[in-house]
Amino acid sequence: MSLKQQKHLFNISEDVTYLNTASFSPAFKSVEAAGIGAIRRKSSPELRQASDLFEPVIKLRKLFAQLIDEDDYNRVVTIPSVSYGMANVANNITLKEGDEIVIVEEQFPSNYYIWENLAKQYNAKIVTVNQPDKPKDWNGLILEAITKNTALVAIGHLHWANGIVFDLKALRKKTNEHDALLVIDGSQSIGALPFSIKDIQPDALICAGYKWLFGPYGCAYAYYGSYFDNGKPIEQNWANRLGSENLSGLTEYQSQYKPKASRYAMGESGSFIYVKMQIAALEEILKINKAEFQDYCHSISGDALKSLSEIGFTSDNPEVRAKHLFGIKIPNSVDTDLLKQTLKSHNIHLSFRGDYMRVSCHIFNTETHFKKLFSVLNAAVNG
Structure with missing residues (x-):
């Protein structure tokens, strides 16, 4: 059985396109609950x-x-x-x-x-x-x-x-x-x-x-x-x-x-x-099959990456890179500082590393997030 998107396990706002797990992951709802429970336990030290x-x-x-x-x-x-x-x-x-x-x-x-x-x-x-x-x-x-x-x-x-x-x-x-x-x-x-x-x-x-x-x-x-x-x-x-x-x-x-x-x-x-x-x-x-996870990340990003390459934002062949984390080369003609501002204004979150935009995705991401990324980058380049 192939892996499906699981946005319902997180509290990420619908208007946020978060493609930056490689920097900081969001919290599963269960992790947030565990942390809150542990904090509350601090109030009763006699039980420890x-x-x-x-x-x-x-x-x-x-x-x-x-x-x-x-x-x-x-x-x-x-x-x-x-x-x-x-x-x-x-x-x-x-x-x-x-x-x-x-x-x-x-x-x-x-x-x-x-x-x-x-x-x-x-x-x-x-x-x-x-x-x-x-x-x-x-x-x-x-x-x-x-x-x-x-x-x-x-x-x-x-x-x-x-x-x-x-x-x-x-x-x-x-x-x-x-x-x-x-x-x-x-x-x-x-x-x-x-x-x-x-x-x-x-x-x-x-x-x-x-x-x-x-x-x-x-x-x-x-x-x-x-x-x-x-x-x-x-x-x-x-x-x-x-x-x-x-x-x-x-x-x-x-x-x-x-x-x-x-x-x-x-x-x-x-x-x-x-x-x-x-x-x-x-x-x-541990619930996530890692091979299926790689396939899922590829399935939601592949089409957008192909479209991005046609406007100059290239990425390495999937055969030599991971599917959950990859770099997108920024064209020399693009003002990187302006690009950062544009992405931020559209609530798209990723990292910049050298000549690359580093994109990283997870089970809370969908193909829609990558379509939005392409749309914003395409508009930034072609107006």
Whole structure:
């Protein structure tokens, strides 16, 4: 059965054309209700139990593990941001002088600054693979950049600005051949694009939670493979130590961390309001078949993108990019600042990234939204 539009699950106004989930997702009604319920619970602190700090978090971790096809929830942990998760990765990597870290052109800052800092620390080198004229050739160039000097490949599942999908299986194979780590930023793909830890087996997967996972701003998730099982977390908090569930024994200081990814948990990971909202959000996302979701996004956008290309607003071939997130190249003749004002005046919301308009859609979007986008852009160009 094919996926249908589900606008009724959201409280988005009919006059709003929201094509910007890649920046911030709206809230499912169920997520909004979970947040309100959690806030109200704050008014009755006497009802809260010590187990509330741990059991909901375990449930949340199990949901995220299910989402990424990981059997052991102890391999995943909740964190506050992608930069936090990447910092834990970098904190447990030792490089040699001349080692190389492979990234791609215009990578998201949270997946760049940490490696720039690590490279400076060890006098290593950042190798940036630029996007070629033909996007289909990009994966080949990345594979060529992985050599005996490569210590780490840090990359998204897809490019955050234009949606070009990277061949993670091929990258994993090549990094294994050179004993290099593979660290994936799944912020723009997990929850929207088919993905399996079992298929890719990355060393780490870090993912923002407020985009395609529909959680509140300030939540994220991390998967850490066996390489990091005995690592040192960047934060020393009481909750990531072994036996911390026994609140009456907290001053019997414990030198051991909880197993596997649990050692990388942030302080106050049991955040009562956020966790309730995140659980509700992942329960909604797990209902969506990701392959069907990709097909749905393509079905509502395909005709409009074809029409847009005829007036100079071009996008990459769907065979090399994601269907839920893609870039539309702005013609050189178009005043971008004026275009932004025009879209805003018509209540159309998307992002501008370099030479692209970045469009991202979900199950609350319909073909009508893309027809409106074409109509406004066509009028802006042709009057």
